[in-house]
Amino acid sequence: MEAPHSSPAAETVPETAGTTAPEPAVALPEAVTVTLTVTSPEQMQDLGRRLARVLAPGDLVMLTGELGAGKTTLTRGLGEGLGVRGAVTSPTFVIARVHPSLTGGPALVHVDAYRLGGGLDEMEDLDLDVSLPESVVVVEWGDGKVEELADDRLRVLIDRATGDTDDERREVTLVGIGARWAGLRADLP
Helix, strand or coil, X not given: CCCCCCCHHHCCCCCCCCCCCCCCCCCXXXXXXXXXXXXXXXXXXXXXXXXXXXXXXXXXXXXXXXXXXXXHHHHHHHHHHHCECCCCCCCCCCCEEEEXXXXXXXXXXXXXXXXXXXXXXXXXXXXXXXXXXXXXXXXXXXXXXXHHHCCCEXXXXXXXXXXXXXXXXXXXXXXXXXXXXXXXXXXXX
């Protein structure tokens, strides 16, 4: 489900006599949305492998979901698909892990921003802006913290049933923001 497209940048200001015309509204990046249902951790990891086929150096992937939703499982699949070295595990206590490529492709930089309260300023010590051009950067809990790193980015929202349940079903919504992701629906194998 897409949010309504209303923002101050999209509003127009009426002209009045004796004033100059308002500046044109800043165009917001286009968004492409794909929603998938995943019913097991194995399917979540497979989705990560499939997504890895469309990722390229410079891509920023932001993962959002409750604890236990499958963010790290998806990233593990991304790592397999990208052919990187090292086991992809949650970087909660180390904040970030770099997994170099074993195949000549981009490295995977896996960041967990859960413990970071601030925005991009607090992330500067990680040098993500330096790593981004030659890596695929995946940030768990990155909403409101890393958007400034790239105009084009992929948001992955993972919704799961909450409460006392054994339900493995997840609704995964991929939101490709910017021209880079215009063909997301067609490119996703």
